[in-house]
Amino acid sequence: MTATRRDFLKIAAAAGGGLLLGFNWAESEAATTVVNAAGAAAAPGVGFNSYLSISPQGIITILSPNPEVGQGIKTAFPIIVAEELDADWxxxxxxxxxxxxxxxxxxxxxxxxxxxxxWERLRKAGATARQMLTEAAAKRWNVPAAECTTDKGYVLHTASKRKLSYGELATEASQLAVPASVKLKDPNDFKLIGTTIKNVDxxxxxxxxxxxxxxxxxxxMLFAMIQRPAFGYKLKSVDSAAVKAMSGIVDVVTYDNNVAVVGKSTWQVKKAKDALKIEWEKADNLESSTDHDRLFKELLDKKEATVRRKDGDVDAAFKSAAKVVSAEFQCPFxxxxxxxxxxxxxxxxxxxxxxVGPTQTPELARNETxxxxGISPDKVTVQLTRMGGGFGRRLKADYVIEAVQVSKLVNAPVKLxxxxxxxxxxxxxxxxxxxRFEAALDAQGNMVGYKLRGVGINSGNSTREDNFPAGxxxxxxxxxxxxxxxxxxGAWRAPITNFLAFAEQSFLDEVAQAAGKDPVQFRLDLLAKAKQKPTGAIKYDIDRMRGVIELAAEKAxxxxxxxxxxxxxxxxxxxSYVAQIGExxxxxxKPVLQKVYAAADCGVVINQSGARxxxxxxxxxxxxxAMYGNLTFKDGVPEQKNYDTYRLIxxxxxxxxxxxxxxxxxxxxGLGEPALPPAGAAVANAIFKATGKRLRNQPFVEExxxxGVS
Structure with a gap:
């Protein structure tokens, strides 16, 4: 959004004398990308540790080791290192x-x-380099290191009014012994952490x-696409003769019930894949979404279940209850x-x-390969690219292994x-x-009994037994x-809790209504009870949860x-703790959601921009x-195949x-997931307040x- 005078003159000249307003969208308050690009190309750095190096020209290169999936880690990690290093961002x-x-x-x-x-590893990496740079400057000046300070890429000696840049000290500092321990900054002295810094990408x-x-x-490299069987099917036969003769097609190979088409361009391979003549046959149950609806009801009534947590005498509490509240909630694939x-x-x-590619688990990709x-993992290298979304899907390595299998079969580099x-x-x-939820209330409207049964399809434990209101x-x-x-x-953003939170928090609203209590106060009273007279293990911080509840209620x-x-x-x-209020x-x-207030306790906020x-x-x-997503199956085949039939917000x-x-x-x-679980219930509970209608099944839009009414 800013431009130097030199930039403006170039723009004006190009405009042939007319006025042209130039906007530099890449400019950042805290990062000069033009300098970075030139510096990175011209100045190899002197390494201090696994995370950072400093060039004689003062360019600081910080490595971000974790995969970037849009969560901002490639910006947050370096901010932490740079903070303790006292670097000029x-x-x-x-x-x-x-x-x-x-x-x-x-x-x-x-x-x-x-x-x-x-968090601590990154801080120590930056602080270690800062101490070594300080010691190098003190040695050159022949003064005690304790008299030196650092600021924005310089070591300062205030008494003699001298200063040296990190670039000037890099070579000398890197040759010093690495300190066994370093002092980390007091959070109150942070200069970068807690500010707004734009994503480095x-x-x-x-x-x-x-x-x-x-x-x-x-x-x-060659391009490959794969034709896979639907769920419950296996490959019976494939006729690929005509496809192999198509322009740009190099080969058609089969493995593990899959058929891979390999060629010279994406479009050629896509056309060939669509032209394959494949016959599939049944290999397992061919399940439909209607089967699952029936199945859920049977399993909810099943006597045998895996007990995840049991406190007190549940049967007695429900037998003596003044009122019992019950509800069931269901979500689709x-x-x-x-x-x-x-x-x-x-x-x-x-x-x-x-x-090379986008993966949330590069070590898994390497090991599975x-x-x-049948080779040593040391023989496999993995270079990470930025991911255009993952949400848990790229935790798996199946698509990586597909690329490996095809490359091996055709003996060539392959982009799948x-x-x-x-x-x-x-x-x-x-x-x-x-x-299925059930709550027992006494005559004063206190919840004295609570039951939850979760039934999931390939979900493992579909509950989180130690989360509130447990305890x-x-x-x-x-x-x-x-x-x-x-x-x-598999894992989907905020696994299990992405729907469980909606169900739990919606049900607690129903219980509060049955008890004749305000929904917010009802939760605060439960937390007070957990603090004064806890039952069993409490694995959440009562005060932090109360803090976000009160902050959200105040702001909204x-x-x-x-x-x-x-x-x-x-x-x-x-x-992390997140409270939300939907309006x-x-x-x-028709009910229309117009605003959501969110209060979060995630500890120290590293980057205001990224966190928000x-x-x-x-x-x-x-x-x-919660509003729109719905994937259904008919005889093992997904009925929604693209965005024309699958609804997104x-x-x-x-x-x-x-x-x-x-x-x-x-x-x-963390912040990549915690604000998702409570979102659905904040909306559903607001819709109930507006319409008197409880939403217990997702997607809401089908209710x-x-x-609406005219």
């Missing part, structure tokens, strides 16, 4: 590190665990530079739907394997690409789940039942507004899928989102309340 270059299990730990993007795991994203897996190209479909590059050579080929239809019909889905109810039973299905499922003026219906939800997941108004007889975008993105994702349907953070100095926790 305008001279920082950020580079994506390849997989290197000797230098780095947990090179994974998943579970919102990257920051909690690496913004310039490349905005200008279309190669960055994502789909952008990767290697001269001489969901595809991950990342904007960038699955893709990967693989080159299987006699001396090893090269892998080594296992498949999934189409949108492949991505939606051959993927790993959010499990379909149904929950706040004397008599509690949580159990689960699982149905094994040929339909593949809970219960004080006229003309809007408010709904509340709060959840603890992935180490709904009625328009032409993560919470906003989670809320939009959570609302969108639209821009006009996105509400205003107002984000607030609890200010503290607690070590930071009568959205048909």
């Amino acid at each position: 305008t001279k920082v270059v950020v580079e994506q590190a390849p997989l290197d299990t000797k230098k780095f730990e947990r090179q994974v993007a998943g579970g919102s665990g990257s920051i909690p795991h690496s 913004n310039p490349k994203i905005l200008t279309g530079k190669p960055l994502f897996g789909l952008d990767f190209y290697r001269e001489g 969901l595809p991950h739907s990342p904007l960038e479909p699955m893709n990967f590059f693989a080159h299987v050579r006699p001396d090893g394997v090269e892998l 080594a296992k498949l080929l 690409i999934w189409t949108r239809e492949d991505d939606m019909t051959g993927g790993s889905y959010r499990p379909a789940v149904r929950y 706040a109810v004397e008599n509690l039973l949580i159990d689960s039942v699982e149905h094994k299905s040929p339909i593949t499922t 003026q809970w219960g004080k507004k006229k003309g809007v219906s408010q709904g509340f939800s709060v959840y603890f997941s992935h180490r 709904v108004v009625m328009k032409q007889g 975008q993560q919470i906003t993105g989670c809320i939009v994702d959570g609302i969108g899928h 639209r821009l006009s349907e996105i509400p205003q989102v107002e984000v607030h953070f609890v200010q503290n100095t607690i070590d930071p926790t 009568d309340v959205f048909k």
Whole structure:
């Protein structure tokens, strides 16, 4: 948004004398990308540790080892290092590190665990280099290191008014002994952490530079696409003679019930894949969504279940209850739907394997490749690209292994690409789940008994037995039942809690109503009970949860507004606490969500920009899928194959989102997922307030309340 005088003169000259206003979208308050690019190309650095190097010209290169999936880790990690280093952010270059299990730990993007795991390691990396630079300056000046300070890439000696840049000291400092321990900054002294810093990849994203897996190209590589069976089928026969004769097609190979078409361009391969003549045959149950509806009801009534937690005497509590509240909630399968479909590059050579592409688990990709080929993992290299979305789908390595298998079969470097239809019909889905809740109330409206049974399809434990309100109810039973299905499922953004939170928080609203209590106060009373007289283990922080509840209620003026219906939800997941309040108004007889307030406690906020975008993105994702997402099956075949039949939230349907953070100095926790779970319930509870209609099944849009009246 800014331009130097030199830039302006160039623009004016190009305009032939007329006035042309120039905007530099790549400019950042905290990063001069032009300097970075020139510095990175001209100035190799002197290494200090696995994370950073400093060139004699003062350019600081910081490696970001974890996969970048849109969660902003490639910006957040370097900010932490640069903070402790006391670096000048305008001279920082950020580079994506390849997989290197000797230098780095947990090179994974998943579970919102990257920051909690690496927070202290990154701080120590920056602080160690800062101390070594300080000692080098002190040695050159012949003064005590304790008399020296650092600021924006310089070591200062105030008494003698001398200073040296990090670039001037880099070589000398790198040759000093690495200190065994270093002093970390007091959070109150942070200069970068907690400010607003733009994503380091913004310039490349905005200008279309190669960055994502789909952008990767290697001269001489071939392209491949695969035809896969539907769920419950296997390959019977394939007639590929005509396809092999098509222009640009190099080969058609079969393996593991799959048929791969390999050629010289994506379009040629896509046309050939569509022309394949394949016959499939039944190999397992051919399940339909209507079968699952019936199955859920049977399993909910099943006597045998896996008990996840049991406190007190549940049977006695319900037998003596003044009132019993019960409800069931159900969600469908969901595809991950990342904007960038699955893709990967693989080159299987006699001396090893090269892998390049978007993966949340590069070490898994390497190990699975080594296992498949019967070679040492050391023979496999993995270079990471930025991901155009992942949401848990890229935690798996199936698509990586496909690329490896095809490369081996055709003995050539191969870029495997999934189409949108492949991505939606051959993927790993959010499990379909149904929950049954029951609450026992005494004569004063206190919840004295609580039961939850979760029934999921390939979901494992479909509950989170230690989450709120566990610990706040004397008599509690949580159990689960699982149905094994040929339909593949896997982690979907905020696994399990993405729907469980909606069900739990919606049910608590129903219980509060039955008890004649305000929904927010009802939760606060439960937390007070858990603090004063806890039952069993409590694995959430009561005070932090209360803090976000009170902050959200304050900012949204809970219960004080006229003309809007408010709904509340709060959840603890992935180490963070988020409370949300949705505001709904009625328009032409239909409920319309117009605003969501969010209060989050994630400890120290590293980057205000990234943190707010993560919470906003989670809320939009959570609302969108609760409102519209639905993937159904008929005889093992997904009925929605692309966005013409699979509904996503639209821009006009996105509400205003107002984000607030609890200010503290607690070590930071994750933000890529925690704001998604409570979103659906905040909306559903607001819709109930507006219409009197409880929403218990997703997607909401299929409920009568959205048909409206004229």
